[in-house]
Amino acid sequence: MLSLRSFSLSLCFPGKITQRKISCPPQLPQIDAAKPSAAESAEHVQHIDNHLKSRGIVKIGLQFDDDECTYLDKLIRQLHRFHGHGIPITHSASRGWFWDVCPQPADPTQAHIARSETMNVFPWHTDCSYEAKPPNYFALQVIQPDQCGSGTFSVLDISRLVSFLSPTARKALRELEFRIAVPPEFMKHEDAKYITEQLLQADDGCGIARLRFREDIITPLTPAASIAFQELQRTLTSSKMQSEEIHLPSSMLPRGLIIAMDNRRWLHGRSQVLDPNRHLRRVRSRPFAKL
Numbered sequence: 001m002l003s004l005r006s007f008s009l010s011l012c013f014p015g016k017i018t019q020r021k022i023s024c025p026p027q028l029p030q031i032d033a034a035k036p037s038a039a040e041s042a043e044h045v046q047h048i049d050n051h052l053k054s055r056g057i058v059k060i061g062l063q064f065d066d067d068e069c070t071y072l073d074k075l076i077r078q079l080h081r082f083h084g085h086g087i088p089i090t091h092s093a094s095r096g097w098f099w100d101v102c103p104q105p106a107d108p109t110q111a112h113i114a115r116s117e118t119m120n121v122f123p124w125h126t127d128c129s130y131e132a133k134p135p136n137y138f139a140l141q142v143i144q145p146d147q148c149g150s151g152t153f154s155v156l157d158i159s160r161l162v163s164f165l166s167p168t169a170r171k172a173l174r175e176l177e178f179r180i181a182v183p184p185e186f187m188k189h190e191d192a193k194y195i196t197e198q199l200l201q202a203d204d205g206c207g208i209a210r211l212r213f214r215e216d217i218i219t220p221l222t223p224a225a226s227i228a229f230q231e232l233q234r235t236l237t238s239s240k241m242q243s244e245e246i247h248l249p250s251s252m253l254p255r256g257l258i259i260a261m262d263n264r265r266w267l268h269g270r271s272q273v274l275d276p277n278r279h280l281r282r283v284r285s286r287p288f289a290k291l
């Protein structure tokens with residue numbers, strides 16, 4: 001049974017420092033894995049798939065050391081084999097599916113660096129929002145927790161966000177009237193500097209809202225798109241949405257914790273990182289549907 005509790009938390013997200021009372025129930029479903037072979041248990045994998053398909057998010061607490069991510073590797077293969085999940089995107093021949101997220105201090109000699117590679121605040125976004133087909137799911141495993149009390153990871157249910165939008169805004173966000181710039185560090189061709197897309201995916205009949213979002217690279221192309229985008233931005237920073245935010249400070253991100261989520265159903269963001277040794281490992285699914 002979930003119990004409500006609250007505490008005061010210093011936040012530097014997204015881009016401002018506030019001291020406020022946050023209602024912080026353990027709102028995200030969590031499953032523990034007692035041993036590496038849990039990833040081979042049909043029941044265990046089924047529970048995780050249930051959470052990913054119903055809530056769109058799940059935390060998995062590993063009760064054993066696994067800095068090589070062998071459990072996560074096995075789990076992904078089982079989700080693919082028995083539950084229709086995609087096999088992840090291979091980052092490189094050497095790193096395979098996994099990508100090490102180790103934010104580094106600013107280096108003026110590097111012209112373009114992904115924001116996830118810096119120590120800066122990373123405001124609300126969905127991953128790869130500038131790609132024609134962003135990944136459906138991604139997971140992060142904590143390898144080395146933040147020892148400085150920084151690097152709060154935050155998530156926000158997109159269904160809740162969309163429920164506060166007017167029907168007019170929802171309709172406009174579903175139109176192909178948004179130019180999304182490809183950040184220079186992710187540009188694959190010189191002539192592929194942006195894509196033109198809808199931000200909100202049409203309701204699939206299940207009442208699940210799916211969004212792509214990264215505020216700083218989106219340009220509305222029509223007056224209606226502009227008004228809808230402004231409403232989306234206003235709603236995102238409104239006090240009613242603050243009560244929907246779920247914050248995981250470093251104390252709630254222990255070594256061995258995995259957070260897996262539907263990249264189209266949850267926004268995520270990160271506060272400033274002060275610990276240069278903070279280390280997460282990320283894996284993203286290959287897209288298997290539009291948006």
Ligand SMILES: [Fe+2]
Binds near residue numbers: 116126127268
């Ligand atoms: Fe991200």
